[in-house]
Amino acid sequence: MSPETIQLDHGSGGTAGYHLITQLFLPAFNNAILNKLDDSAQLTINNTRMAFSTDTFVVDPIFFPGGNIGDLAINGTVNDIAMSGATPLYLSVGMIIEEGFSGNFLHSIIQSMRQAAHKANVYVVTGDTKVMPAGKIDGIAINTSGIGIIEKDIHISAEHACVGDTVIISGTIADHGITIMTQRENLMIEGDIQSDTAALNGVVSQLIEHNCNIHVLRDPTRGGITAVLNEIARQSKVEIEINEQSIPIKPQIAACCELLGLDPFNIANEGKLIAFVPESEVEKVMTIFTQHPLTKDAAVIGQVISNNNPVVYLRTSIGGKRLLDMPIGDQLPRIC
Amino acid sequence: MSPETIQLDHGSGGTAGYHLITQLFLPAFNNAILNKLDDSAQLTINNTRMAFSTDTFVVDPIFFPGGNIGDLAINGTVNDIAMSGATPLYLSVGMIIEEGFSGNFLHSIIQSMRQAAHKANVYVVTGDTKVMPAGKIDGIAINTSGIGIIEKDIHISAEHACVGDTVIISGTIADHGITIMTQRENLMIEGDIQSDTAALNGVVSQLIEHNCNIHVLRDPTRGGITAVLNEIARQSKVEIEINEQSIPIKPQIAACCELLGLDPFNIANEGKLIAFVPESEVEKVMTIFTQHPLTKDAAVIGQVISNNNPVVYLRTSIGGKRLLDMPIGDQLPRIC
Numbered sequence: 001m002s003p004e005t006i007q008l009d010h011g012s013g014g015t016a017g018y019h020l021i022t023q024l025f026l027p028a029f030n031n032a033i034l035n036k037l038d039d040s041a042q043l044t045i046n047n048t049r050m051a052f053s054t055d056t057f058v059v060d061p062i063f064f065p066g067g068n069i070g071d072l073a074i075n076g077t078v079n080d081i082a083m084s085g086a087t088p089l090y091l092s093v094g095m096i097i098e099e100g101f102s103g104n105f106l107h108s109i110i111q112s113m114r115q116a117a118h119k120a121n122v123y124v125v126t127g128d129t130k131v132m133p134a135g136k137i138d139g140i141a142i143n144t145s146g147i148g149i150i151e152k153d154i155h156i157s158a159e160h161a162c163v164g165d166t167v168i169i170s171g172t173i174a175d176h177g178i179t180i181m182t183q184r185e186n187l188m189i190e191g192d193i194q195s196d197t198a199a200l201n202g203v204v205s206q207l208i209e210h211n212c213n214i215h216v217l218r219d220p221t222r223g224g225i226t227a228v229l230n231e232i233a234r235q236s237k238v239e240i241e242i243n244e245q246s247i248p249i250k251p252q253i254a255a256c257c258e259l260l261g262l263d264p265f266n267i268a269n270e271g272k273l274i275a276f277v278p279e280s281e282v283e284k285v286m287t288i289f290t291q292h293p294l295t296k297d298a299a300v301i302g303q304v305i306s307n308n309n310p311v312v313y314l315r316t317s318i319g320g321k322r323l324l325d326m327p328i329g330d331q332l333p334r335i336c
Numbered sequence: 337m338s339p340e341t342i343q344l345d346h347g348s349g350g351t352a353g354y355h356l357i358t359q360l361f362l363p364a365f366n367n368a369i370l371n372k373l374d375d376s377a378q379l380t381i382n383n384t385r386m387a388f389s390t391d392t393f394v395v396d397p398i399f400f401p402g403g404n405i406g407d408l409a410i411n412g413t414v415n416d417i418a419m420s421g422a423t424p425l426y427l428s429v430g431m432i433i434e435e436g437f438s439g440n441f442l443h444s445i446i447q448s449m450r451q452a453a454h455k456a457n458v459y460v461v462t463g464d465t466k467v468m469p470a471g472k473i474d475g476i477a478i479n480t481s482g483i484g485i486i487e488k489d490i491h492i493s494a495e496h497a498c499v500g501d502t503v504i505i506s507g508t509i510a511d512h513g514i515t516i517m518t519q520r521e522n523l524m525i526e527g528d529i530q531s532d533t534a535a536l537n538g539v540v541s542q543l544i545e546h547n548c549n550i551h552v553l554r555d556p557t558r559g560g561i562t563a564v565l566n567e568i569a570r571q572s573k574v575e576i577e578i579n580e581q582s583i584p585i586k587p588q589i590a591a592c593c594e595l596l597g598l599d600p601f602n603i604a605n606e607g608k609l610i611a612f613v614p615e616s617e618v619e620k621v622m623t624i625f626t627q628h629p630l631t632k633d634a635a636v637i638g639q640v641i642s643n644n645n646p647v648v649y650l651r652t653s654i655g656g657k658r659l660l661d662m663p664i665g666d667q668l669p670r671i672c
Contacts, residue, residue, distance in 0.1 A: 011467025092390035131347025145481035
């Protein structure tokens with residue numbers, strides 16, 4: 001069933017977006033690869049296993065502390081590919097630009113993309129640019145799609161969480177989303193607030209090289225860790241319990257969340273991943289994480305406790321337990 | 337050098353778009369695959385040759401005689417992949433939708449995408465949906481990216497036109513662009529005017545199966561046959577001569593061009609291709625084309641006459657000869 005009109009929540013990582021996907025897109029394009037709903041599609045072409053992913057970036061503002069729409073677009077697709085354990089290789093860039101957009105801004109964005117691609121060791125090999133008349137698009141939107149190769153016989157998927165798995169987050173949460181929100185609200189905050197946008201394929205490749213047994217990798221972007229944990233619970237049909245106290249968050253980010261009345265668990269990250277691994281792998285994975293600059297604040301935050309119900313519980317800091325339910329939509333649109 | 341501001345012409349298939357690509361994108365992302373500037377990037381992964389392409393569709397209106405933005409988006413990327421002689425396999429779909437957009441419209445668009453994908457024998461395996469607040473994007477924009485496999489040892493590229501090659505167009509020109517323009521201008525025209533949007537991978541695969549020796553394949557979309565012929569002239573460093581009288585065009589389309597003061601050679605097509613083949617292959621290629629419903633109006637329209645200058649000449653119907661110069665921009669934006 002189609003909704004009567006498309007609403008902002010349909011573009012979120014929450015329930016409304018999930019409904020749009022499962023009720024409109026999946027029935028239309030129905031195939032085993034798409035239906036897995038992982039961050040990237042896993043394909044096999046001529047016996048070579050590959051990951052293929054796409055993402056469109058409409059972040060507002062387009063420049064923000066820690067990055068801009070350009071490096072965000074490169075890192076976002078690199079990460080989606082890396083989350084299947086693939087080595088990202090090639091990207092496409094599709095731009096829609098508003099007539100009258102500053103040439104200097106475009107130049108800066110492209111330079112950031114160049115640097116981000118270089119850092120992530122990927123090549124932009126094909127592209128497309130459309131210009132829309134003034135007023136028909138707000139500034140610039142960038143789509144990146146990408147291909148990676150899965151070199152080992154590994155099978156990482158949101159469907160593979162198992163009872164007993166340990167849940168690890170690779171660092172502090174909510175940095176990206178809160179940065180965007182403070183920019184948009186013109187809040188002057190003390191302390192270092194900046195987006196965490198970064199490519200995580202380097203650290204993922206270390207996990208793969210060291211033969212870490214990883215069940216699930218996801219990057220908690222739109223909808224934050226809440227959305228991603230709920231998706232994993234649903235796709236693996238498992239019950240997950242998260243310990244509130246163990247989730248790393250910078251004090252200034254926590255303060256902003258308080259100030260803005262936002263739940264940091266629902267806020268987008270752009271340089272973090274969540275890993276589900278068997279208990280036996282935790283030490284090895286955490287050693288790799290804590291030695292890498294992008295994941296040095298990694299923490300064990302919970303575990304898969306049963307396969308009774310596909311839900312996520314939060315063990316709160318005062319000892320209570322509450323359902324960490326999928327948000328309906330995002331607290332603000334155009335976060336990425 | 338960046339332009340001061342981005343103008344509509346920068347999104348065209350003409351000179352302005354070419355400058356943006358060569359002055360801003362190529363220096364930044366500089367690599368041998370991108371620098372070829374073919375419709376798709378040709379990659380080799382684990383000894384498997386592949387084609388990878390991306391295209392964003394912002395056509396206005398989104399529904400038009402002969403199709404809508406949905407099947408246009410599927411066919412467009414399928415064709416870009418097929419133009420390297422690859423068999424298109426997998427597509428991604430990235431949508432940006434305006435808040436308040438009709439759910440029924442979205443449903444129709446997705447159904448058209450489903451049908452087009454089915455017809456072209458490709459799978460949509462991954463996607464992304466963003467919603468922008470009302471007024472921040474005009475309706476809907478769709479990016480499709482795709483992967484195909486190049487199964488034989490063929491090397492089709494805009495760089496491979498040779499002196500003596502025959503130039504073939506697969507059917508009538510300007511159908512898509514004129515359809516969009518008459519819709520936008522609310523012109524009521526007698527006769528059948530509709531977009532030619534169609535996936536050409538079926539007929540291309542017949543060329544490949546029959547071992548036709550093809551030097552160049554391009555689909556003349558933005559900027560029409562003028563832009564594509566000039567690109568080929570430039571990339572292969574050859575002089576091309578086209579015979580005006582031999583270019584197939586429907587009388588009602590020619591009449592519209594007269595009425596609107598437009599040059600049909602510069603108008604976008606969405607279901608046509610231009611092939612450069614050695615003279616010895618012409619009969620075989622034309623036999624395949626004329627027997628296929630999508631290319632039955634194919635015609636020989638010119639040849640590569642020298643490698644003196646990278647230019648395109650038009651031998652006019654009254655016996656003159658004029659330069660068919662690259663247009664600066666498109667005659668109307670948002671044609672695809």
